[in-house]
Amino acid sequence: MAAREKAQNVNISNVSTPKANTPKANTPSSASSASTPINKLAQVFTSTSSDITADIAEELAYTASPGDIICLVGPLGAGKTVFAQGFARGLGYTGRVTSPTFTIMQIYEGGRLPIYHFDLYRLEGGVEDLEGIGYEDYFYAGGVCLIEWPQMAKDAMPKTAKWVEIQADFDKDLEFRRIVIS
Helix, strand or coil: CHHHHHHHCCCCCCCCCCCCCCCHHHCCCCCCCCCCCCCCCCEEEEECCHHHHHHHHHHHHCCCCCCCEEEEECCCCCCHHHHHHHHHHHCCCCCCCCCCCCCCEEEECCCCCCEEEEECCCCCCCHHHHHHCCHHHHHCCCCEEEEECHHHHHHHCCCCCEEEEEEECCCCCCCCEEEEEC
């Protein structure tokens, strides 16, 4: 309950949420190498700091349900792990959250729901490598899966997965992020 109260006091005045029917002309074309068209039901946020990115994730975590799978897409350094840290905070997890780049998967317990945090960046065999660690046991274990670099095993991602694309243009602004949640 304290986490919920904290969220109500979070100042995210630098965050904008355009209406779902915002014209594509307002979409920066060079924001990310993985840029995708905006789904009409997508939520779009802008962030000017890692703190704001984490706050956006924290707010999303309040709506998380058992079995949610959230795919985090963006270039190296875009803030996928920062997003995961904010999300864990929103679920009430108070421990340290790091990118499981070398371990592939990390479990965080102690919050409202367990978090199964995957980083598939080093996955060379795609879905086959993911099957080797028993990913389905975690996908359907009643927690929330946060998956960095899901495109490395895209065929394993359920159609019900939520996609969070963190777009960055490091040549223009090192801090600015456009976050599209669909």
